[in-house]
Structure formats: structure tokens, C-alpha cells
Amino acid sequence: MHFRDKNLIPIWDKIQDGKRLSEADGLRLFQTQDIISLGKMAHFVQKQKSGDGIYFVLNQKIEPTNICVLACKFCDFATKAGKLDAYEMTIQEILRKLTPEIHEVHITGGLHPDWKWEYYLEMLRQIKANFPNLDIKAFTAVEIDFFSKKFKLPLDEVLRQLKDAGLRTMPGGGAEVFSERVRKRLYSSKIGAKTWFEVHKLAHRMGIPTNSTILYGHIETIEERITHMIKLREAQDQTGGFLTFIPLAFQPGDTGIKPSNQFTSAIDDLKMIAVSRLMLDNFPHIKAYWVMLTEEVASIALNFGADDMDGTVGGERIAHDAGAISPSKLAKDQIVKIIKDAGKIPVERDVYYDPLNLHCQSVIGKIPYLNSVSFYQYFEKRQYKILPVSPRRMGILAEAQQIDAGLFSLVDYMRLKRDLEMLPFCIATRDQVKSVMLFSNHGWRDLDGRTIGITDDTATSVKLLKILLESKYGVKASFRRMHSGVNDYSDYDAVLLIGDEALKSNKFGLGGFELVFDLAREWYEWKKLPFVFAVWAVKKSLPAQQKKEIAALIHDSLETAEQRFDDLGKLHAQCLGLVPSETLEYLEGFNYRIGERERAAMEEFQLLLTKVKTESV
Ligand code: SF4
Structure with a gap:
């Protein structure tokens, strides 16, 4: 690396040593004019995390209504009941927008004053009943908090009922900027950072991975952007449940916050992507949300730290109502072409980022x-x-x-x-492995007839576990696949984890389980073989x-x-x-x-x- 800005050299040393960047490092990265070096550093980290893969999903955005009890100043989408532009979708209308080939439906919308709780649950149930292979990513923390208050249900009960109805992951919207100063000026009636994190951490504990965002390019300062990222990084250290971070470029529209033609600059957008990749060292993915960035900037971002292009995003209205100039849907072939042109592998994914094609x-x-x-x-x-x-x-x-x-x-x-x-x-x-581990509340022979959760990632380890149970200990247990990442383990008598997840849980413990067995050690003690x-x-x-x-x-x-x-x-x-x-x-x-x-x-x-x-x- 040849740095024009020599101030970046100590930061690069830290990155190569795997050390965490400080607030001051983040500020220096935003201040640099050496954009190319910034992009190269972010690309280095991107490659460590995702190799050459760039993820995208065939998805459909559903915004069931634009009627909202709030009136956030930056929002050009929301309106009130009775206004000419107000709309409400029935469940049938929502179903008509979906097709079997899409993998993810992304549902967010206004906070409707009159809809019943049953409507939301039925919406998810009907989607799953009609499109069993479609995964549902739905409802921001703002909506979850609204449901809890309106329907007088505790937050965990709201999430539990939505999960039972088919919710798989949650979007990251509603975070805006974790700054009380900005909140008071632009969205004073909306939840602040405390509630946003409370909802997301609760979702993680209940086995619902979530996403996260920042809305930048309005009145926030660079310091507030960095504080926002550090808060997310700390939360991720605690739960590990965030899948991706999505910088959302502010669309001025008719909000009056900025002139309607004053979009964020491409340089600011690319800096935002690169700095987030470098600051959020514990986040698996950074998204270049082309709907707000434009196709052109998003394609450069794929070499500036972003490893996710979102998807085809049919039906998006929120950003477009605010004047986003991107097309309202990007065809799959076009996404594949953009990713290939950036020299990367187009990876069609599901809602959990598992590759499908x-x-x-x-x-x-x-x-x-x-x-x-x-x-x-x-x-x-x-x-x-x-x-x-x-x-x-x-x-x-x-x-x-x-x-x-x-x-x-x-x-x-x-x-x-x-x-x-x-x-x-x-x-x-050789003897033990430390990264193929059974976390259990029962000894081997006591596992007879019990339920073991097995990570979705395993192919060989689960068969080794079955052999150990049946041939070494003479017991039979039943297995249930769990998605890798955050999970609610309370339904299981034991869980099998592999790889990094197991390594980490082996070191720090896995809540709810007292015993830990290393499968390789069990095998070695039995067969005296690697x-x-x-x-x-x-x-x-x-x-x-x-x-x-x-x-x-x-x-x-x-x-x-x-x-x-x-x-x-x-x-x-x-x-x-x-x-x-x-x-x-x-x-x-x-x-x-x-x-x-x-x-x-x-x-x-x-x-x-x-x-x-x-x-x-
Ligand atoms: S940003 Fe969300 S909560 Fe605020 S007015 Fe718009 S739709 Fe309503």
C-alpha cells in the first residue's frame, strides 16, 4: 500500500494486526482525502470476510400502508388517513405482489392507527401458506415497539407471535442516527437508541437475526456517525445477531431539511461504506443499498468494502417517494452483470445469507x-x-x-x-478439536430419547455425533436442524455447534448448558485415531x-x-x-x-x- 495520507499508516497497521479501530481512527478515516487507500483497506477486510463473493437476493418490498401515526420530518412517504395519496393493502393485494421465484419479502410501512394485531399475524401466515419457500424479513424496531404499546403486549410476546406466524429476520430501519440531538430535531416522537437496541437484542436472544442501518447525509455530524457505529459494534459483541449494516443515504425530497437536489456525494457514500467496513469488524456484511446509492455508486462500493447489493427490490416506495433516482426494480441479470463487472462472484442468497446459486x-x-x-x-x-x-x-x-x-x-x-x-x-x-462441540445438560447415556439441536452448517459432525451416540454409547436421540447464528436454545436438551461458533462458545460458554463435549476427543478416546x-x-x-x-x-x-x-x-x-x-x-x-x-x-x-x-x- 502506498499512502498519500500518511495518517492512515497506523490505522493500516492496526487493521493488519486484527486490532479494533478507535473513535479517533474512525474520524481520521472520514477526514482523509486519500479515498483510494481508504477503499483498499476496506476491500482488504471485505475479502477476509467474504472472499470474492457479493451477495444479492431476489426480493420484493412490501409497504402495506403509508398511513402513519407519526410524522418524522425526514419522511416523504407517510401520510394521514383520508388524504388523496393514502393507501392500505389487503392481504390478498400483498399476496398478488409475490411470486414463487423470489426468496425474501421485506415488509415495512407506516404505523397504522386502526389495524388490528390479527391483520399482521395473518399477513405473515398467509404469505408462508402460499409461498412456503419465501422467507419473511419484516417490521422495524419502531413497528415492533408500536405493536407492543398499541396491542398491550410485552415486546417478547410480540416477537414470539410474529416468529410463530413466519417472521425469520428483521430489517434494520428506524435506527436513523443514534443521537438525541438529531432525534429531537428530526423525529422526536420516534423511539431512540435505547428502545431500538432493546428490541434488536431481544430478537437476537429469541433466535431472530436482524439487520442495522444508519441514515446519513442530513444534519448529523461525522462524530455522530462514528458513535452510531461504535454502539452497534458493542451490541454485536454482546449478541452476535446482526447480519448486515446498511448505510442509507438521505434522500432530501420535499422534507425541507436540505434542498431537494442536494443528494449525498458519491465520495461521501463510498467513504461511508468503507469506514463502516473498517469500524464494524464484527459484522459479517456491509450492504451497498443501490436503491439509495444509485446503481453506479453501488457498483464501485463493491470494491470499497460492501459485499452485499441487497436485491431486485421490486415495489420499493419509501426512498422513491423521497426522490431516489434509481430504477424501482433492478433485474436479476443486471445485478449479476454489475457484480461480475466489479470482478466478483454474484452469490444469490437467502434471507440468512446462505448461498443458493x-x-x-x-x-x-x-x-x-x-x-x-x-x-x-x-x-x-x-x-x-x-x-x-x-x-x-x-x-x-x-x-x-x-x-x-x-x-x-x-x-x-x-x-x-x-x-x-x-x-x-x-x-x-490429533486428539481434540475445540470446534466441534456438544453443549448439553445431560451426560452421553442420558441423552437417550432427547432432542439435540444441530447447526444447519454441519454435514460430517452430525453423523459423527450420531455414531458416537448409537455405536459408542448405545443411545438414540432425535435431531432438529437450527439455523446457524443466533438461536433460542431453550427447546433443546443439547446443541451441536461447529467451527467458529463452537470455538467461541467453548471459550466463553453457551448459556443454559452445563456440560461440554469435544467430539474429536470422544472419537480419539474410542478409536485411538485422528x-x-x-x-x-x-x-x-x-x-x-x-x-x-x-x-x-x-x-x-x-x-x-x-x-x-x-x-x-x-x-x-x-x-x-x-x-x-x-x-x-x-x-x-x-x-x-x-x-x-x-x-x-x-x-x-x-x-x-x-x-x-x-x-x-
Ligand atoms: S419514518 Fe416511519 S415512523 Fe416516521 S413518519 Fe415515516 S413511516 Fe412513519
Whole structure:
């Protein structure tokens, strides 16, 4: 990096060391004129988090009404009942706007003075009944708080009933800027930061991931933007339930706050994206919301820290009523083209950011956990495109022929052997693993007949768990898939977590569970063998030269990594709360090459697999 602004050098040092940026660092980033260096630093962090992937979703925005009991000064969308522009949608009208091919419906709107609670619940139920594959992201914290007060229900009861009716995630709107000064001037009747965080943290505890926003470019100061981000970062440290952060550029419209043609500048928009990527080190995603940024700025933002383009967003009115100049719907092909033109992988996702389709060839899959950091650094030098993806998803994408090579979960490799060729590299434990853990309130033999929650990410670990339960301990439990990330574990007698989630919970504990079992240790004490969780494989159909090149890149990456485990994955480990000695001990605890003992372990596992029925998991 060659910095024009030398003030950025200490910040870059911190970023490379995985250290958290301070408020003063944030201010310096906003003040810099060295936009290119700012973008490059943000892009570095973006690549660590999302590789070359840029996410988008086929979605539809539904704003059921613009009638609102409030009148926030910056809002050009809301109106009062009886006005000419007022509208109210029936559930049938909402259903008519949806189609089976979309994956997400995003519902927010005015705070209607007369609608009944049952209307909102029925809206979600009917959407799920008519479109079972569609996920519902609905209702901002402002709406949740409104429902609670209007219908005299505690906040957790509002969320519980909405979740039962089909709510999966919540949008991040209503945050505006966490500043009392701004709130008093622009939206004094609306909830402030305290209630916004109360609702979101409660949702996280109840297993509802949420999103977060900032509305910038009106009367807020740069200091207030930074404070806003730091508050979000602290909340994320506590719950881990935020999926993405979405900077929303203010659309002046007829609000009178700014002249109607005074939009935020492209430079300010790009700075906002880049600074958020750098400050919000514990957020998985940063969104370039093209509806407000415009298509052109959003496409540059994909190399300035943003890894999410939202989606097709049919039916959006709030920003357009305020004068947003973007088209009201962006076709899927156009989104794919924008992402490809930015040199990235267009990843069609679901509401939880799980990849559904990759619109790109030659993708190398990367297990997004700390234990796989050793394998990838040389790929970038050869212009391969890398996508972090959970083990189970990687198997699904490989089956659909969308991944050329990757570190596959062992059972997926076994299942797809016909199409995949194994390379001599793996993730195998020596004795314990620390990142495939069963958190339980019962000893192994007491798990008979009980319910175990299993993370949606696992492919091999869940089968290992079943083998241990049935063949080692002679008990049978039932399994239920949970989505990875925040969950309400109160329904389970035990839960199986893997990867970073398990590593973190192993260190800091998982509320509600007293016992912790390491599956690799259980296996080792039983079989006196390592356990192979994942193996490298390439598509058989790839040209021989390419297979050779991929194997050489893994080999070279590994050779280098083994010399500097203490330096590897600093940013990654810091987000997990690990100190360098813990990271070193963890990374040194694996075998990364397939030898005789690893082969014997795989054969033993395969044999045991045939003896227990694992189809149901
Ligand atoms: S911003 Fe939301 S709460 Fe405020 S007036 Fe507009 S619709 Fe109503």
C-alpha cells in the first residue's frame, strides 16, 4: 500500500494486526482525502470476510400502508388517513405482489392507527401458506415497539407471535442516527437508541437475526456517525445477531431539511461504506443499498468494502417517494452483470445469507472457519475466485456443479466421490478439536430419547455425533436442524455447534448448558485415531493441468502457513475473542495432510456410517 495520507499508516497497521479501530481512527478515516487507500483497506477486510463473493437476493418490498401515526420530518412517504395519496393493502393485494421465484419479502410501512394485531399475524401466515419457500424479513424496531404499546403486549410476546406466524429476520430501519440531538430535531416522537437496541437484542436472544442501518447525509455530524457505529459494534459483541449494516443515504425530497437536489456525494457514500467496513469488524456484511446509492455508486462500493447489493427490490416506495433516482426494480441479470463487472462472484442468497446459486464459473470454496486459514493465500496470486461457504452448503453447491474445488466436508466428499477427486490435504484432528462441540445438560447415556439441536452448517459432525451416540454409547436421540447464528436454545436438551461458533462458545460458554463435549476427543478416546472432518477435492472434469495447479497452490499456501501460524488469521481470531497463544495452539492442533492414520480413520468412519441410519440428518 502506498499512502498519500500518511495518517492512515497506523490505522493500516492496526487493521493488519486484527486490532479494533478507535473513535479517533474512525474520524481520521472520514477526514482523509486519500479515498483510494481508504477503499483498499476496506476491500482488504471485505475479502477476509467474504472472499470474492457479493451477495444479492431476489426480493420484493412490501409497504402495506403509508398511513402513519407519526410524522418524522425526514419522511416523504407517510401520510394521514383520508388524504388523496393514502393507501392500505389487503392481504390478498400483498399476496398478488409475490411470486414463487423470489426468496425474501421485506415488509415495512407506516404505523397504522386502526389495524388490528390479527391483520399482521395473518399477513405473515398467509404469505408462508402460499409461498412456503419465501422467507419473511419484516417490521422495524419502531413497528415492533408500536405493536407492543398499541396491542398491550410485552415486546417478547410480540416477537414470539410474529416468529410463530413466519417472521425469520428483521430489517434494520428506524435506527436513523443514534443521537438525541438529531432525534429531537428530526423525529422526536420516534423511539431512540435505547428502545431500538432493546428490541434488536431481544430478537437476537429469541433466535431472530436482524439487520442495522444508519441514515446519513442530513444534519448529523461525522462524530455522530462514528458513535452510531461504535454502539452497534458493542451490541454485536454482546449478541452476535446482526447480519448486515446498511448505510442509507438521505434522500432530501420535499422534507425541507436540505434542498431537494442536494443528494449525498458519491465520495461521501463510498467513504461511508468503507469506514463502516473498517469500524464494524464484527459484522459479517456491509450492504451497498443501490436503491439509495444509485446503481453506479453501488457498483464501485463493491470494491470499497460492501459485499452485499441487497436485491431486485421490486415495489420499493419509501426512498422513491423521497426522490431516489434509481430504477424501482433492478433485474436479476443486471445485478449479476454489475457484480461480475466489479470482478466478483454474484452469490444469490437467502434471507440468512446462505448461498443458493453462484452465477460464476471457477469458484474455489473456502470453509469460513479459523481452522482453514492455512490453505488459501496463494490462490489470490493466481486470480482464482474464493467463496467462504459453510461445509454443508459447499456440498450442496458442489452437487449442483457450482464449485470447482474446495475443502469438502468428509461425508460430502464420500457422497460426491463420482464427481470429485481427492487431493492429499485435509482438516484432521490429533486428539481434540475445540470446534466441534456438544453443549448439553445431560451426560452421553442420558441423552437417550432427547432432542439435540444441530447447526444447519454441519454435514460430517452430525453423523459423527450420531455414531458416537448409537455405536459408542448405545443411545438414540432425535435431531432438529437450527439455523446457524443466533438461536433460542431453550427447546433443546443439547446443541451441536461447529467451527467458529463452537470455538467461541467453548471459550466463553453457551448459556443454559452445563456440560461440554469435544467430539474429536470422544472419537480419539474410542478409536485411538485422528478424525478427518474435511478433505480437499477438485472436480474430476477439470483439466489435468488445472488440478495440478490447484494442488500446488494448496501445498505452497500450507508450507508458508506452517512457518507463521502465530501470525495467521489475526483478524479472524480477534473477532472470536481469541488471544494469539490460543490461536497458535488451535491451528497447531490439526493435521493438514492425509497420511496413513488419516486414511485408516476415514475407512473406520465409513464402516461405522453403514451401521447407523443417518439419512434423517
Ligand atoms: S419514518 Fe416511519 S415512523 Fe416516521 S413518519 Fe415515516 S413511516 Fe412513519
